[in-house]
Amino acid sequence: MSAPTSIPCGSKSVGRNRNGVDRLSSLSDDLLHHVMSFLPMPQVMRTSLLSPRWRFLWCSTPFIRIDGKDFVDNSKLENFIDCLLLLRDYTASLDEARISPCCVDCTKCSVWIRHAIMHKVRVLDISGPLSLDKTAIFPSQHLKTIRLQAAMLRHGFFRPLNYDCPVLEHLGLKLCTFWGHEEISSRSLKVLHISQCYLTPSLLICARNLTNLSILDTDIGGIVTRDLSSLVTASISLVSKHFYHRDTVVVGYHLLDGLSHATTLELHAPLHERAFEGGLPTCPMLSNLTSLVLGDWVMTADFYPLHSILQRSDKLKELTVKLKMEECSRCKALPSTRRAPPSGSGSYPCIERIKICCQKDHPRVGELVQALLPVAGNANISIERP
Secondary structure (H helix, E strand, O other), X not given: OOOOOOOOOOOOOOOEOOOOOEOOOOOOHHHHHHHHOOOOHHHHHHHHHOOHHHOOHHHHOOEEEEEHHHOOOHHHHHHHHHHHHHOOOOOOOOOEEEEEOOOXXXXXXXXXXXXXXXXXXXXXXXEEEEEEOHHHOOOOOOOOEEEEEEEEEOOOOOHHHHHOOOOOOEEEEEOOEEEEEEEEOOOOOOEEEEEOOEEEEEEEEOOOOOOEEEEEEEEEOOEEEOOOOOOOEEEEEEOOOHHHOOOOHHXXXXXXXXXXXXXXXXXXXXXXXHHHHOOHHHOXXXXXXXXXEXXXXXXXXXXXXXXXXXXXOOOOOEEEEEOOOOOOHHHHOOOOOOOOOOOOOOOOOOOOEEEEEOOOOOOOHHHHHXXXXXXXXXXXXXXXXX
């Protein structure tokens, strides 16, 4: 445990002015807890040495924030967290628990998570590396937000979140690895953010009250979205090439199925990305969609993905195409995954703006403009370059 900076000890030296009045200690518990929130957790506990007024204040702080970098070795870190959780006042509300233990025993970390949940934590933020399974989650009527980073999520991890945490609203996963066929189907979940994760073999997202979905820079084996009837905003950016695998390609084709209720949609992937293109023939009408952002994956030789998704977006007002990658002639020449040729494109009178964002002298911008002219109607087409 690192040494404190300079906290005066002894009841005669704490916050006293020239008249010997301890004004700091006369503040309410809420204000003192706010002051303590600016200190590392080891120093928060050391405030118990200041005076009798401070002796048990740390036991009821509405936060637990522990960084493994504040400790010289893991044994001291583990002992500190054990004492902190065991001696904490069970009657005090716990708004936030943020634990970044670096490298510790995974079983130990699961115990800490359960203790935090039993203390009625509302926001739980855990950074690994660590391995978690369903035993890490304890039933809670208070847990609203979970953020996990650099965790290996074993099969069944999401089951207690789906059924035993009825007020969970926000789930954030970053740099996590999923093992096994997983399902996120919490009825209370409103925001789901998955970033830089590795998913294998498949993930089903079926959360009827979800309003915001983002899957960013993620390498996936297969994602199915279903029954997202409250969805407003969705942003998906894929880096995977695993859809050519025989066992995952069919699962991957259902990524677009649940996005039909979104009003704002952003779909990024390299060319040639079969997760998006292969799912277009069965994709339902995007009847609420008003704003659409597309990436390089629509730049096939015949622009089939572009025309196909426009045909399903009859209320679209703003279209943006962001081309981040250089032309890939080999990918462009790959056969299309479509099951049937697109029907007559027609025009889309609802579209008001079309914006193309690309590097200077992109080799296929002219082709893209020509492909958009027949469907643009009276829309203004602009090209923006960095």
